[in-house]
Structure formats: structure tokens, C-alpha cells
Amino acid sequence: MSRIVVTGIGIITAIGETADENRDSLIHAKTGIGKARFFNSRYTGQLPFGEINQSTELLAEKLGIENNIATRTDLLALHAAKQAIIDANLSKEDLSGNDTALIGGSTVGGMCLTDEMYADANAAGISNSPYLTSYSNSANTSFLQRYFNVGGLVNTFNTACSSSANAIMYGARLLKNGLAKKVIAGGVDSLSKYTVNGFNALMILADEPCRPFDSERKGLNLGEGAAFLVLEREEDASGKRVYAEVRGYGNSNDAFHPSSTSVEGEGPYLSMKRALEVAGLSPEEINFVNAHGTATENNDETESAAMLRLFGTPPDFASTKSYTGHTLGAAGAIEAVYSIISLQHQEVYPSLHFTQAITATGLSPITTYKQKNLQHIMSNSFGFGGNCTSLIFSKM
Template identity: 60%
Template sequence: MSRIMITGMGIISAIGTSVEENRQSLINERSGISQLEYYPTAYAGRLPCGEIKISSATLNEKLFAQPGPTITRTGLLVLHAADEAVRDSGLSNAQLASTETALIGASTVGGMCLTDEIFHDAHAHSLGTPYTSSYDYASATLVAQKRYGILGEVSTINTACSSSANAISFGARLISHGFARRALVGGADSLAKFTINGFHALNILSDKRCAPFDRDRSGLNLGEGAAFLVLEKEEDAKGKRIYATLSGFGNSNDAFHPSSISPEGEGPYLSMKWALEKAGINPGDINYINAHGTGTENNDETEGRAMQRLFGSPPPFASTKSFTGHTLGASGAIEAVYSILSLMHQELYPSLQFKNPIPETKFKPVKHYRKQSVQHVMSNSFGFGGNCTTLIFSK
């Protein structure tokens, strides 16, 4: 079967509005987690987040060069990242609009970033805001479908925090089985009162910058962003700049609890194991893991436990959520971009704020940026509902 190549990337996050800006922030260890300046919530000033410091109005102007249509912030983030990925891949408009092009998006918030508008429309307090067709998860994907006129398979996935990792593997599988020739895959989520209050109610938001894999970690920071990849068949990618190949993916359900992972990290263990099997490589071949590493009590301990079971002593690993915050449905795609950058530039990005290891595993993440030879990178995404997905990118 033909290999799946990544020929384009686009990203917007709290640490930059392009692939290059994101990489510079990772190299220079500049975190994007700060107090909220734009998003209006009662928690502004109390719970730091990975906020993109650009207003939706400015994003809209930038994307449409004039007052654009009413698109939610999630939709704007999709377009920003997808535009960059498409430009980067060099796909023509005709190629993009063809029936051979698939578009697979992912989101856990979708249009629910608009709390007050939904409230008014759901209670029929008004004659309808302009957003009545924008609240669902698919709305942001559909904005991109329309912009590029994509006529192939178009879908949206929501498996909570592993959503866009599943969107990436879904696109790759469509190509492998001949249902698409190329695929634009990724995901987006913007900050929302819905998630800020939801995670706060679960008592897992930190009032400090998150410290993944640290003994004294105090929870996660929410973030926002989007990332998209262009996937093409090896034959079609000939002569193009190829960033990496998507060599493996695994999807397992932890089947333990609606909002926490089993103590032995069974789902994470299986998703990593199956991704290795799919890639046809051994645990020892992995040079770097971009961990899920949210900074919560439950995740970091169980993910560490799963790594211990699979690797014994794991390869260098880090959580870039210490830069971006947890971007939920976008995190799988955002971290895929970072994993691919690591392969391309032969370098490892660190986990910030780490001081002391978790006593049970004693694992220490990469603490500072460094150059290193990298052949295979693993990227983990685990979500509510036990949805665990692992991707492996290779040189």
C-alpha cells in the first residue's frame, strides 16, 4: 500500500499564527499561556489560558480582506490554519475543489464558543441571531468545504480531546483505500465558556501555568487553536517537499470512566501499541513522544504508567501543552505539526514548568530545547469518554 505523505502544514495557536512562528516559540521556550485579554468570561484574570491574542474581527478581516460573513471564531481558526496548509502544499484550486480531495475536520466546541447567542436562540428569545446554523461541530468544517469547494468526502469527528488525531488517521485511511487521492485533515477549537466552566466544574483547571508530568502539577490550562495537514499519496508527492510520512496510528477506548483514564492506562497503552504495530516498528524505534500531558493529576500519572508498561524506560518525551494550553479537539493536529517539525529539523521541544518527577514513575520530560537525531515521533491524544488515539510520524 502506498505511503501517506505530509506535503503541507498550517497552524494557529497561542504561540504563533504560522508554522514558523510556532517553531520559533518552541525553540525559544516562549509559552503562550497567559491571562485572558479577549475572551469575556468571569474567569478572565483568574485562570490563565492559551489565548490567541487576535480578535475575531481582526481574523475575519485578515481572512476575507473585507468585512466577511458571520463565521464563528472556531471557523475562523479553521480557515486560518487550512489556508496556510493549502498554500504550503502548492495544491491548485482545481485540485483542491476536485472530487478526489477529502476534508476531515474535528472539533469539540464547534460553534458553542457563542454562549449568549445560543442561549437566546435556544430559548427563542429573539427572531434568531445570524448564527443559528453555526452552533454544531460540523459548522467549522463546512466553512472550509465552502471556501475551497471541496467535492470529495467531507467529514467532522468529535472524540473529545483525540478528535483531530482521529481526523488525521481517517483522512489517511480514505487515501489508502482509494476513497480519496489527497486529504486536508485537522481540527480546531476556540475558547468557550462552555469548556472553561465545564473543566472548572470538574476541578481540573490550574490557576497557574500547567506543569505536565510534575509531581506538584495542579491541572490543565485551556487553549485555542487550529492545525491542518495536507496528506498525499507517495506517487503524487514525488517532486514536492515532503515533511514526513504518517506511518502509524492506533485507536483504543479505555472503557473505564466517562472523564478519567484507568490507573494502568489501558487505553493509552493499547493505542500506542497498535500504532507501533501499524507502523511496523518496535517501541525502541521511537525517538521522541509528544505526550498528551495535560498537567492533570489523572492524565500524567496514567500516561506515564502506560509508557512504562510499553517502553520500560521511555524515550525523550514532552508535553507542548505547556506552551499552547490544552486546545481540546485541535490538540491532536497541533501536536502533529510539532511532531513533524521535530522530524524535519531533528530537534526536540521541551515541557515547560517541570521541576520534580512523579514518584511512581520517576520519569522526567525533556526540559530544554535540543538538537537530536529523530527518525520516528509518537504523538498521543486521549479524551473524555476514554477515546485514546496515537499517531506515529516518520522521516
């Protein structure tokens, strides 16, 4: 069966507007987590965020978007998707063909404009607010479809933090089953009051930069960003630069709790195990794990338990959320790009702010940048409701 390869990547996060800028920050341990400048919330002065250092107005100007109804989420998605499309050298004819699919993942969608929609809903004389149509979590995918005139299948995943990892998995399966020849897959989320207030109500937001896998971790930092990959079958990518192979993928749901995984890490364990089975690899062949690593009490302990159960002695691992914050529906795609960059340059990036292992598991992420012989990298994304997805990327 055909191998599925990555022929284009695009990304924007709090640590860079391109893949090269993101890599430089990862190498030099430059976090993007700090005081927000553009996000307006009662918590802006109290909590750190992984905010992209550009106003929505500047993003729109740079992208040549005059429509003031385009949300910040739309603009971040466009920034990353345009990079990936150019990188893969997709033409207008490629994009408009009925065999090119666009698969997005998002949690926030247009919820970043909740205040504006609420104001319209309570204003006299407004019967059809433009903010209503931009509110859906799939609105940003529709925005990209119209902008690029994508002619094939278009879909959006909303499985919380595993959304864009599921988009990539689904895209690979479309190609495997001959339902598309090219797939643009990824995800996006922007900071929004709706999600910040929700996470704050769960009492899992840290008042300091997050400390994944540390025994004294206080919780996560919310961030924003977008990343997209262009996926093709190997035989259709002849003559193109190929970054990596999408070797394996697995999804599971332990259905334990609306916002937690089970103590045994059943969902994470099964998603990693299934990804290995699809890839035809043994646990010992995984050289590095880009962990979900949210720095919440539940995630880091259950993910550690699942890794111990699967690997025995886990390979090197780290969480890049200590750089970008937790970008929710975008996290799986962003960390997929980081995994691909690691394979491309044969290097791994450290977790930040780690000092002491969790007593129950004793696992420590890597804390310094190092060059490493890499053939297979696993990237984990675990969402609310126990929806867990693991992707495996392999060197070509």
C-alpha cells in the same frame, strides 16, 4: 502499499501564527499561556489561558471574511487550512475534485456563540436564529468546505481531545484504501464559556501555568488554536516538498470513566501499541514521544504508566501543552505539526515548569531544547471517555 506523506502544514496557536513562529517559541521556551485579553468570562481574571493574541474582528479582517456569523472557530480553522493548502500547492481544481477529502476535528465548534444563540432563543420575533446553524461542532468543517469548494468526502470527528488525531488517522486510511487522492485533515477549537465552565466544574483547571508530569501539577490550562495537514500518497506527491511520512496510527477506548483513563493506562497503552503495529516498528525505534501531557492528576500518571509498560525505559518525551494550553479538539493536529517540525529540523522541545517527577512513576520529561537524531516520533492524544489515539510520524 503506498506510503502516506505530508505535503502541506498550517497552524495558529497562542505561540505563533505560522509554523516558523511556533518553532521559534518552542526553541526559546516562550509560553503562550497567560491572561486572556479577548475571551470574556467570569474566569478571565482568575485563570490563565492559551489565547491567540488577536481579536475575532481582526482575524476576520485579515482573512477577508465579512460574514459576521462566522465564528472564531471558523476563522482559526480557515487561517490554518489556507496555510496548508497553499503550502501543498493545491489548485482550485484540486480542491473541487471528488477525490479531495476534508476531515476536521473539533469539540467547541460554534459553542463559542452560546450566549448569542441563547439571546436569540429568548427574543421575541426570532424563529430561525443564524447562530443555530453555526452551533454544531461540525459547522467549522462545513464553513471550510464552502469556502474552498471541496468536492470530495467531508467529515468531522468529535472525540474530545483526540478529535483531530482521529481526523488525521482517518485521512491516512482514506488514502490507503483508494477512497481519496488528497486529504486535508486537522482540527480547531476556540475558547468558549461552555468548555471553560465545564472543565472548571470538573475541578481540573490550574490557577497557574500548567506543569505537565510534575508531582505538584494542579491541572490544565485551556487554549485555542488550529492546525491542518495535507496528506497524499507518495506516488501522487512527485516533485513536491514532503515533510514526513504518516507511518503509523492506533486508536483504542478503555471505557473506564467519562473523563479519566484507567489507572493502568489501558487505553493509552493499546493506542501506542497499535500505532507501532501499523508502522511495523518496535518500541525501541521510537526516538521521541510528544506526550498528551495535560498536567491533570489522572492523565500524567496513567500516560506515564502506559509508557513504562510499553517501552520499559521510555524514550525522551515532553508535553507542548505547557506552551499552548490544552486546545482540546485541535491538540492532536497541533502536536502533529510540532512532531513534523521536530523531524524536519532534528530537534526536540522541552516541557516547561517541570521540577519533580511523579513518585509512582519516576519519569521526567526533557526540560531543555536539544538537537537529536530523529527517525520516528510518536504523538499521543487521549480524549474524554477513554478515546485514545497515537500517531507515528517518520522522517523521509
